[in-house]
Amino acid sequence: MEMNQYLEVFIEESKEHLQACNEQLLELEKNPEDIKIVNEIFRSAHTLKGMSATMGYEDLANLTHQMENVLDAIRNQKIKVNAEILDVVFLAVDDLEAMVQSIAEGGDGKRDVSEAVEKLMLIEKGESPAQSSARAETAAAIAEPQGLIKSTYDDFEWTVIQQSKEQGFESYEISIALRADCLLKAARVYMVFEVLEKSGEVIKATPSVEQLEEEQFDQGFSVTIVTKETIEDIRQKLLNVSEVERIEVLPLSMGNYSPQKAAKVEEAALPAAEESTEAASDMPKEEKKAPAAKQVSNKTIRVNIERLDILMNLFEELVIDRGRLEQISKELNNQELHETVEHMSRISGDLQNIILNMRMVPIETVFNRFPRMVRQLARDLNKMINLEIVGAETELDRTVIDEIGDPLVHLIRNALDHGVETPEVRKENGKSEEGNVVLKAYHSGNHVFIEIEDDGAGINKEKVIKKALKNGIITEQTASTLTDKQAYELIFASGFSTADKISDVSGRGVGLDVVKNTIESLGGSVSIDSKVGQGSIFSIQLPLTLSIISVMLIEIEKEKYAIPLSSIIETAIIRKEDILSAHNQKVIDFRGKVVPLLSLKEIFEVPSESHEDEFISVVIVRKGERMAGLVVDSFIGQQEVVLKSLGNYLTSVFAISGATILGDGQVALIVDCNALIK
């Protein structure tokens, strides 16, 4: 079967399921008694197992299968959850992730998973995974995959079984034993097949049909059938065939799928039939239910970003035409046309919102891998860490999301390794033993900010400078003139590491300079603030290359500009006589603060038809703590717009961070308030 077309879906869904496993495992660690969580994990693992078996990734399927056994034992309360067990399950998930990653990179998804499998088997047996691996061999022998069914199915057959189930068909494996004195066995086989083919579709026979026709079997054979009839009906019909002694029917579902090799098919003759039916009745009921309990929470389809771009561009053309239509309808003044156009405007407005939002992805998709990572790091470093995530719903353009993960991993590692102290040291310094790391994302202006804050030791400025001097990054002369911030930022210089000894965690020969480079290549910046003994904040500022922001549209003469709403504190209309003058700078008193006034008309050199008004319109904007009042002609209103770049030709235009296309098809420039306030 051609699998390539499903590969992408497989990879994406596997990643989702693994992420779900990770999250739920972390939950489970907090609530070890909660069987609901175990069920969730089981479900993800189970789906993953089915998918990887269908796709032919055996190592993946094997490991998930073993993991599932452990989870099953946990939910049946045969074993109790503890940190060691979770470590092993996490290890298995890591292996699975690595395999999926390998597949995603075009590999074959093969990996030596014997360590994880061995440990899982030990757990399943109720032993501690830490025990000597010498016993693993016996364990492996005992934990043979359960022979629930005697036929084995290849991936294609399983796909058929699975798909027919989705269409309301049931699959049964029917074992038929012929009487020992049966003379024309092949004829009986033919009759059995005739009955079965009337009831449904035979998808497999063991031994093979050819062998059956040549009477190459003893008394029994088995047939797998996909049908809508009940077991009883089929059983009765088959018993009508003379010389049939006994019939065993085993319903099939993904639940009793064990990824065995096809080599076993030969020996799977009738003697196994009785065992298998017994085993089937022993089988826990949930096992069969599991595939039915499908995840309904998020139904998504995946769309190539390029298609979205095309859709968006097409839509913008539509919006322009809408504008024209509105114009025409106004001129013609035809009631019917007017109403139609109005309706169309409303619908296309809704449509626009949908399209614009499609490219945006919550940063959650990046953040949600960190709890797991922090847990592992904290264990490795013997530190106690509480990770808090704020603003995971902050939406970012997909392209930025794809790039930002690695730098964040680096910074979090850095915070845990160099920032947060060991519990002993924290206690000595009068802090709680548990260190806090806050990961925060929020929109501000046409930027997204991501902050990593820890309440650790902070950065020792003297130490940083000393090291920078030693490594020849700065000279004595510059060292004396550095501000605190500049000194901190030295740790981003290439070849710099503040750790006295290289640790396993962050001392991998890759410094924070890589982080800085990556962020800058995205058009962002990173800065550090720190207080010795109290902690540090790494703040990343990223542009929204192509995303939607709320802006205030303003007008200066005939030109329209957009000011990002997040830079705006408020708008005001002030009297001319309220303008004060300080050092040749016009200022106003804004709620007790002296705020300088900037004339956008002057800054943007707007051709002026100068007319003086008694009142002036001011947009009060801020950059951090600083404020300024931008004098404009009039406010048009608030609007959601798509950010567009000015292209590769006009790369650095003063105080303009981009452009947007308005409803009438005209381009409006977006004011970069950060550039206006220095």
Next chain:
Amino acid sequence: MTETAAADFKLIVFQLKDKEYAIPVNQVRSIEKVEHITRVPRTAGFVKGVINLRGIVTPIISLRSRFNLEEAEYNEHSRVIIAVLDDMEVGLIVDSANDVIDVAFESIEPPPEVIGSEESNFIKGVTKIEKRLFILIDLERVLNPEELTAQDGRGIAG
């Protein structure tokens, strides 16, 4: 030069003032009518602003202004030639664009040395077909980003 270069190639012909200019067709993405241009403040004088070209914000420069010719009002013949160079897309405003010609590579001659005006910096060569003289422009020089010097930021003390 390679063989392909020796073969005929197509030029888009456009007019500025009283002369005819040409630009290879492979450097042209499309030819548009002049629509609303949004001025971009504090850019070089020949940068007229940006337009919305089917959803893409595209910068527009005036070739008259770039060649130091006096500006003219846009009329129904005015066109924007969307030129592509490397990964830049820039619209060039011309007086009119209404011809495509085939020329042989050999027929391109170096620019006459006596032109001596601003535009001579942007000329790659000339070619003569019958009685018409076409001036082949050098897009790389026309779009030289180093001449795009926007003035320094004039922020305020905050």
